[in-house]
Amino acid sequence: MSKPITLLYFAWLRERIGLAHEEIVLPDDVDTVEALIGYLRARGPRYAEALRPHETIRCAINQDFVEAGSRIHANDEVAFFPPVTGG
Numbered sequence: 001m002s003k004p005i006t007l008l009y010f011a012w013l014r015e016r017i018g019l020a021h022e023e024i025v026l027p028d029d030v031d032t033v034e035a036l037i038g039y040l041r042a043r044g045p046r047y048a049e050a051l052r053p054h055e056t057i058r059c060a061i062n063q064d065f066v067e068a069g070s071r072i073h074a075n076d077e078v079a080f081f082p083p084v085t086g087g
Contacts, residue, residue: 010081
């Protein structure tokens with residue numbers, strides 16, 4: 001069964017990808033944040049550049065910070081953003 005999700009992109013990720021948000025349907029085998037990043041990188045050069053492996057990217061599912069191995073479920077809201085620094 002495929003999973004519809006909402007993706008949100010913030011700061012320079014939004015600029016590099018060219019979208020603030022999008023709704024996509026994930027295939028069954030994309031079930032973790034790590035798998036989602038790989039899936040998105042394969043979608044094209046904008047995603048591959050923004051989600052490069054050496055970039056530090058934070059992720060939240062339904063507004064809770066998560067790790068790369070966290071599971072993604074149907075109708076989740078997944079947000080990607082760079083780390084926040086204080087000053």
